[in-house]
Amino acid sequence: MAKSRLAMFGGSRTVEAAAGTSARTAWPIVTDTEREAVLGVLDSGRFTSVERGEVQLLEQEWAGYTGVRHCAALSSGTAAIELALVGAGLEPGAEILVPAFSFIATASAPVLRGLVPVFVDIDPVTYTLDPAAAAAAVTPRTRAVLAVHLHGLPCDMDALQALADRHGLVLVEDAAQSHGATYRGRQTGALGDVAAFSLNASKNLPTSGEGGLLTTDDDALYERVVLHRQFGEDLNGRGERAYLSHVVAGNAKLSSIQAAFTRGQLSRLDERHEQRDRNVRRFLGRLAELDGLVTPHCPDDRTHAWFQLRLRFDHQRMGCPDIAPGALRSVLQRALRAEGVPVRPYQSLPLPAQPALRDLPGTQPYRPEDHPATLALIEDSLTLQRWHLNPASGPLLDRCADAFEKVWGELDLLLPVARSTTYEPLWRQTGTAAVGA
């Protein structure tokens, strides 16, 4: 193939934001199904979850889809994690094993409920909680494990369940990113004691704003969640509201409009996943041919929801071991974005290095050397987000693959730029002790 000049150096862009692009990349996709469902709620006048309707129907449908006895609709994924912990009876001061690499809510939800997060490194291949590192982090105070199915790939749940069984721990799934993904034929959300999903508009199963779903097979846990989602009141729909609060609790209900929107999305979840899976596998298959470009690995016993696509750049295999991975990544980001590929970092710090989470009572001070796989991943990778969720984005992903091939064809021009780039990792800039990596 004839070489063409990189857009970063004045050449033409590979992925043009042409007319029609947004119909290919918009997410969520809003069709007449959602419009009619939302209008139906407006016309019905049944706006709250207390009045039986869309919220209860969504709960039944999601419990059926995931294969569990109970689903509770909630105001966000964060609220779902919080109430999962409360419902499981975890007391303030208990330790919970949490991956060092995740979205902030994975750690802030336990902290908001008085638990002590103990950060555990990830597996360098799946980017999810490393069961061996989790086992090494158990103390006499450990009561729970929070397994995050990051980017849409289920964790190694058999190993985590065995660990939980050995130590009598509650196994909680953070399934915010994994709607529809399966592990050994079972849906995420049905793999532990209790699970939390996000319905944020960016997610594979979105609402038109914010929302969450909690799933469990445990009757007593479910009853506690229901009590805690609305003022500690037992609102079971029988008789007049008594205004009797059994526990101190907030308000974390989902509204009917959000539920109606999500029911429309749920009716297309599998069909959209199948098309997305084809698009993404074709895209990743082409990228995997490029020297040193590491594409996501999905073990044979799982399916991937492809919430995000994380791409790693192996400086050894790219023939530039002298270039800091972060410097290489930032130059590749500039080159790819100039070509029109919207790659970006997702999570620039290990969770324990987040300013909000340092120096929490009961936790160890942050030490970079404790989570080497997390730090390596942050430094050497970028993600593609949202675009690829839309099943019509296939042709654009093909153009993105063209752009990667073009950039890889010009590495001899880019590597000197990376070599002369001064680069300081964010975890060092934010006042981390000057040790490790």
Ligand SMILES: Cc1ncc(COP(=O)(O)O)c(C=O)c1O
């Ligand atoms: C892994 C993970 N956990 C929890 C959450 C929190 O969900 P929400 O934004 O609905 O509160 C998110 C949201 O992005 C997430 O990605």
